[in-house]
Amino acid sequence: MSYGMQFDYKRFIKDVSPRNGESGVSLDKIIVVKFLDDIDADTITPENIILLSLASRKEIPVKYEYDFESRSLRIAPKLSLTPNAQHKLIIRGNVDGIRTIIGDCLPVSFDAEFTTGEAEEMKAPEII
Numbered sequence: 317m318s319y320g321m322q323f324d325y326k327r328f329i330k331d332v333s334p335r336n337g338e339s340g341v342s343l344d345k346i347i348v349v350k351f352l353d354d355i356d357a358d359t360i361t362p363e364n365i366i367l368l369s370l371a372s373r374k375e376i377p378v379k380y381e382y383d384f385e386s387r388s389l390r391i392a393p394k395l396s397l398t399p400n401a402q403h404k405l406i407i408r409g410n411v412d413g414i415r416t417i418i419g420d421c422l423p424v425s426f427d428a429e430f431t432t433g434e435a436e437e438m439k440a441p442e443i444i
Contacts (some may be wrong), residue, residue: 317326328352328420330387332405332428340433344399347391347405353416357382364413365391370402370429379443392443399435404428 320420330350334341347367367376377394389429397403409422 317337327406327420329426334428334430336428339428341397341430343395343396343435345397349389349391349405349407349430351387351436352387353418353420354384354387355382356415356417356419359413359415364408365389366406366408367391367393368404368406370400370404370422371398376420397432399432402429402431405430418421
């Protein structure tokens with residue numbers, strides 16, 4: 317989704333957990349994206365926060381919450397993730413995507429892929 321362009325996300329996104337390429341991620345992992353600047357809450361929408369299963373090529377329903385004090389977006393899958401499977405988080409960029417409170421936007425979409433670990437004792441993820 318980044319359209320092959322190189323972009324230094326460190327000017328916009330401070331950190332993401334799990335990190336791009338991480339493996340062995342818990343099936344009920346809450347994804348955290350930390351931003352450098354305050355984000356316009358009106359731009360945090362289901363269209364701009366996407367979690368995909370790369371195996372099924374389907375979107376995974378999520379619940380999310382933005383904390384202004386820490387500038388952190390917490391994303392929780394509504395269902396447990398599939399064990400030993402690749403997933404992709406997409407934070408939509410461009411003018412229709414995530415923006416700061418002063419209107420700056422990601423010039424391109426940000427994505428991070430991770431792979432879940434083995435099935436553990438199956439429990440529903442924490443809903444935020």
